[in-house]
Amino acid sequence: MSSSGIGEELAYQLSKIGALLAISARREDELERVKKKCLRNNLGEKDILVLRLDLTDRSSHEAATNSVLKHFGKIDVLVNNGGRSQRSLFVDTNLDVYSAIMELNYLGTISLTKHVLNHMIQRKKGKIVTVSSVMGIMGAPLASGYCASKHALQGFFNSLRTELTDYPEISIINICPGPVQSKIIQNVFTENLAKSIENSGDQSHKMPTDRCVRLTLVSTANDLKEAWISDHPYLAVCYLWQYAPTWAWWLMNRMGKRRIQNFKSGVVSLFLAPLLAFFNSADRLFSHGNAGIAFWIRFFFPSSLPQQLLPGQTPSLRAF
Numbered sequence: 001m002s003s004s005g006i007g008e009e010l011a012y013q014l015s016k017i018g019a020l021l022a023i024s025a026r027r028e029d030e031l032e033r034v035k036k037k038c039l040r041n042n043l044g045e046k047d048i049l050v051l052r053l054d055l056t057d058r059s060s061h062e063a064a065t066n067s068v069l070k071h072f073g074k075i076d077v078l079v080n081n082g083g084r085s086q087r088s089l090f091v092d093t094n095l096d097v098y099s100a101i102m103e104l105n106y107l108g109t110i111s112l113t114k115h116v117l118n119h120m121i122q123r124k125k126g127k128i129v130t131v132s133s134v135m136g137i138m139g140a141p142l143a144s145g146y147c148a149s150k151h152a153l154q155g156f157f158n159s160l161r162t163e164l165t166d167y168p169e170i171s172i173i174n175i176c177p178g179p180v181q182s183k184i185i186q187n188v189f190t191e192n193l194a195k196s197i198e199n200s201g202d203q204s205h206k207m208p209t210d211r212c213v214r215l216t217l218v219s220t221a222n223d224l225k226e227a228w229i230s231d232h233p234y235l236a237v238c239y240l241w242q243y244a245p246t247w248a249w250w251l252m253n254r255m256g257k258r259r260i261q262n263f264k265s266g267v268v269s270l271f272l273a274p275l276l277a278f279f280n281s282a283d284r285l286f287s288h289g290n291a292g293i294a295f296w297i298r299f300f301f302p303s304s305l306p307q308q309l310l311p312g313q314t315p316s317l318r319a320f
C-alpha cells in the first residue's frame with residue numbers, strides 16, 4: 001500500500017534498485033503521484049503497475065492478484081503494508097471500530113496473502129513481508145484494537161510459516177516498527193467510524209521513514225523471520241515485554257495512566273515521554289564522550305538484528 005508513509009518510501013527505495021513494482025491503495029491519484037516520482041529512477045512506464053485496491057473489499061483480491069500476474073508474469077515479494085492505527089479508550093469506543101480495524105489490518109491482509117501464496121506455492125518461491133508493529137509484541141493504552149490486530153497478524157504469520165516447511169524458499173517476514181514518521185496519526189480510528197483525530201501532534205521524535213524502510217529491506221533481503229525496527233525507548237520496552245513482562249506491565253501501568261489522563265484532558269503527549277527524555281540525555285552524554293552509560297544501555301538493550309547486519313555503521317543510540 002504505497003500511497004503514503006512507509007509504503008510510499010518503500011516504492012521509492014525499491015525503484016532505485018530497479019525492482020518492478022505493483023503499487024496499490026485506495027487513492028489512485030496518490031499512487032499516480034508516487035509512480036511519477038519512481039519513474040525518475042530509470043524505470044519504464046510498464047515497470048510500475050498502479051492498482052487500485054481496497055483491503056476491506058476481499059472479493060476483489062483474487063482479480064487484483066491476477067492483474068499483477070498478467071502484467072508481470074510472477075510475484076516475487078508481497079509487502080502487506082496497508083493499515084490504520086487507533087486512538088481511543090475501549091470503554092468509549094463503538095464495537096464497529098473494532099470490527100473495521102480487524103477487517104482492514106487483519107482479514108484484508110490475510111485475504112490478499114491467500115491469493116498471492118497460491119501462486120508462490122506453485123513456483124515454490126517467494127517472500128511475504130508483513131508490516132506489523134511493536135504493538136504486535138506489547139500492549140498499550142488507547143490502541144487496544146490496533147494492538148489486537150497486530151497480535152493477530154503475528155500469530156497468523158508465525159503459524160503460517162510452520163505450515164510451509166515443504167517450501168523452504170518461501171519466507172514469511174514480520175516487520176515490527178516502533179513509531180515512524182508517516183500519516184498514520186492523521187488516519188487513526190477513534191471512538192466511532194465517523195470521527196477523525198483533531199490534532200496529530202509532533203512527529204519529530206519518530207524514526208525517519210527512509211531509515212525504517214532501509215532496515216525493512218535489509219531484513220527482507222536476509223529473510224529475517226521477525227525484525228524490531230525502532231528507536232529507544234520503544235525498543236527497550238519491547239525487550240522488557242519479551243524478557244521481563246512483569247516489569248513491562250508495571251511500567252506500562254504507570255506511564256499508561258499519565259497518557260490516559262492527558263488524552264482525556266485533550267493534551268497530545270508523547271507515549272513513554274519520561275523514558276524518551278532519559279534515553280535522549282544518555283545519547284547526549286554519549287556524544288560528549290561518556291561511553292560508559294551508552295555501553296550499559298547497549299549491553300542491556302542490544303540493537304535490533306537488522307542493525308547488526310550493517311557492520312559499517314557507527315554505533316549510536318540514535319541509530320537503533
Ligand SMILES: NC(=O)c1ccc[n+]([C@@H]2O[C@H](COP(=O)([O-])OP(=O)(O)OC[C@H]3O[C@@H](n4cnc5c(N)ncnc54)[C@H](OP(=O)(O)O)[C@@H]3O)[C@@H](O)[C@H]2O)c1
Binds near residue numbers: 001007180
Ligand atoms: N508509522 C508508524 O509509526 C507505524 C509503526 C508501526 C507499524 N506501522 C504500520 O505501517 C503500515 C503503514 O502505515 P504508515 O505509517 O505508512 O501510515 P500511512 O501513512 O497512514 O499509510 C497507510 C497506508 O495504508 C493504506 N490503506 C489504508 N486503508 C486501506 C484500505 N482499506 N485498503 C488499501 N489500503 C489502505 C493507505 O492508502 P489509501 O488511504 O490510499 O488506501 C496508505 O497507503 C501500517 O500497517 C501500520 O500499522 C506504522
